[in-house]
Amino acid sequence: QVQLVESGGGVVQTGKSLRLSCVVSGITLRGYAFHWVRQAPGKGLEWVAHISHDGGRTDYADSVKGRFITSRDNSNNTLFLEMSSLTKEDTAVYYCARQNWGPYFDSWGQGTLVSVSS
Amino acid sequence: QSALTQPPSASGSPGQSVTISCTGTNDDIGRFNYVSWYQQESGKAPKLLIYDVSKRPSGVPDRFSGSKSANTASLTVSGLQAEDEADYYCTSYVATNSWVFGGGTKLTVL
Numbered sequence: 001q002v003q004l005v006e007s008g009g010g011v012v013q014t015g016k017s018l019r020l021s022c023v024v025s026g027i028t029l030r031g032y033a034f035h036w037v038r039q040a041p042g043k044g045l046e047w048v049a050h051i052s053h054d055g056g057r058t059d060y061a062d063s064v065k066g067r068f069i070t071s072r073d074n075s076n077n078t079l080f081l082e083m084s085s086l087t088k089e090d091t092a093v094y095y096c097a098r099q100n101w102g103p104y105f106d107s108w109g110q111g112t113l114v115s116v117s118s
Numbered sequence: 119q120s121a122l123t124q125p126p127s128a129s130g131s132p133g134q135s136v137t138i139s140c141t142g143t144n145d146d147i148g149r150f151n152y153v154s155w156y157q158q159e160s161g162k163a164p165k166l167l168i169y170d171v172s173k174r175p176s177g178v179p180d181r182f183s184g185s186k187s188a189n190t191a192s193l194t195v196s197g198l199q200a201e202d203e204a205d206y207y208c209t210s211y212v213a214t215n216s217w218v219f220g221g222g223t224k225l226t227v228l
Contacts, residue, residue: 044222104154
């Protein structure tokens with residue numbers, strides 16, 4: 001049974017940086033691509049980033065391109081999302097999600113809340 | 119990439135059927151058969167309901183079904199049950215490894 005557990009969220013000031021982690025268990029990490037999806041308070045889901053199974057390819061939503069970087073450590077079954085130049089619009093619950101046999105997300109973590117304030 | 123368009127709310131009585139629409143463009147729903155649907159209960163993480171427009175992962179009841187016509191995808195929930203009350207999101211793959219979600223539909227079981 002795959003399990004994803006995000007951490008690293010918290011309150012951060014505008015313009016600062018924060019790194020989120022997602023520890024994955026129950027599977028071999030290198031076999032899968034993963035995504036980050038966020039949800040602002042009371043709002044809908046927004047796709048944020050994708051990382052290929054080996055980390056060789058990353059893709060980002062326009063809203064975070066140039067500010068967010070996703071990476072992975074397959075040996076430690078951990079994904080990362082480095083967020084910089086944060087604005088209040090980045091306030092959201094951030095989920096990591098597995099991409100399995102096709103372009104959709106079959107397993108999700110419980111999310112970690114990032115609050116950006118001045 | 120603009121979000122897919124969903125109605126903000128839908129409702130039905132127990133036992134009835136409800137259909138939620140999801141409208142995109144020729145660059146997403148109209149181009150790829152990679153529409154998926156997610157159910158999000160209050161305070162919980164989303165759960166995959168439908169993938170590849172109309173396929174169900176194991177464990178998802180066959181009361182949930184998906185379809186697509188041109189640039190619009192649809193999720194139908196048949197035989198509504200109280201436990202179906204949740205938010206529902208569609209998403210589509212867009213070219214060059216990006217994805218777009220719909221704004222979400224809150225389903226109320228009356």
